[in-house]
Amino acid sequence: MLLDIRNLITRFSTPEGEVRAVNDVSLQVESGQCVGVVGESGSGKTQVFISVMGLLAKNGRAEGEVYFDGSQILGMKTIELNSLRGVEFSMIFQDPMTSLNPYLRISKQMTEVLVEHRGITEKQAAGKSIEMLDLVGIPDAKKRFRMYPHEFSGGMRQRAMIAMALLCEPKLLIADEPTTALDVTVQAQILELIAGLGKELNMATVLITHDLGVIAGLSDRVAVMYGGRVVEEASVNELFKKPQHPYSRGLLDSMPRLDNSSERALHAIAGQPPDLQALPKGCSFEPRCDYAMERCRDEMPELREAGEKRMKSCHLEKMP
Ligand code: SF4
Numbered sequence: 001m002l003l004d005i006r007n008l009i010t011r012f013s014t015p016e017g018e019v020r021a022v023n024d025v026s027l028q029v030e031s032g033q034c035v036g037v038v039g040e041s042g043s044g045k046t047q048v049f050i051s052v053m054g055l056l057a058k059n060g061r062a063e064g065e066v067y068f069d070g071s072q073i074l075g076m077k078t079i080e081l082n083s084l085r086g087v088e089f090s091m092i093f094q095d096p097m098t099s100l101n102p103y104l105r106i107s108k109q110m111t112e113v114l115v116e117h118r119g120i121t122e123k124q125a126a127g128k129s130i131e132m133l134d135l136v137g138i139p140d141a142k143k144r145f146r147m148y149p150h151e152f153s154g155g156m157r158q159r160a161m162i163a164m165a166l167l168c169e170p171k172l173l174i175a176d177e178p179t180t181a182l183d184v185t186v187q188a189q190i191l192e193l194i195a196g197l198g199k200e201l202n203m204a205t206v207l208i209t210h211d212l213g214v215i216a217g218l219s220d221r222v223a224v225m226y227g228g229r230v231v232e233e234a235s236v237n238e239l240f241k242k243p244q245h246p247y248s249r250g251l252l253d254s255m256p257r258l259d260n261s262s263e264r265a266l267h268a269i270a271g272q273p274p275d276l277q278a279l280p281k282g283c284s285f286e287p288r289c290d291y292a293m294e295r296c297r298d299e300m301p302e303l304r305e306a307g308e309k310r311m312k313s314c315h316l317e318k319m320p
Contacts, residue, residue: 008064036215039225090165227284234310
């Protein structure tokens, strides 16, 4: 197993009290696999991977176990993590400027990483960087290599950020809503690019998104998160065919479908996500769930097996 997250808990101390952002999440990613992590904003999906990367804000703390390629990385010293981040695993964000320095030419930013982590010469690093810009579909890569990030369009900046994240050929790429700010056509191109590069380079990819639609056809497996927990995990095909958790069903129902196979009417999930400072004793989806029973209010449903290679956290035996 390449990435093995076990019982991860992430808390933030705030003046208003403790925010329980991630509540006992376990998730595995195999080499070369593409896993989608889906949920509304505030579901904890980003904080799981911020914790994994050791990039939590100062008021945050993470507990549990995270193994990368067999080594425990949660709580590792910054100096040790720095030798892995961007080299063994990389994370890209919605805003490319989180990763790109606006005051430095792309050439400087890319070659520096390679010279430092791979111990190659400036010239070799330049050659490899241009190759990578080419691979992510930046036209005239040799010329653009010398430019500043502000001279790139939004889509090109996103591609440059992906090229930077891939420079050291990491075993794992985590992409957090990398396309939300882009127009729909560019979004599709970038996601296909990430998933395609994953297969080409045998790199595992995690696509974090609020939109179930964007991972259809790209991911192998999907984990649906709600209230800081994984509430369903399955292969993408199984999840789309027959969701086993009412929240996953709600996400699918709120997604426009191109085919006519679904007779369900398109509707958004009513209600608000739970308050992470005051999570209920029972199921956190209960106030929004059409299938809620008395038991749901008092008893937290454990994540349990729900068929071959699928898990769900719901008291319902079967979705009606
Ligand atoms: Fe709905 Fe109950 Fe299942 Fe929660 S446990 S999703 S409230 S049926």
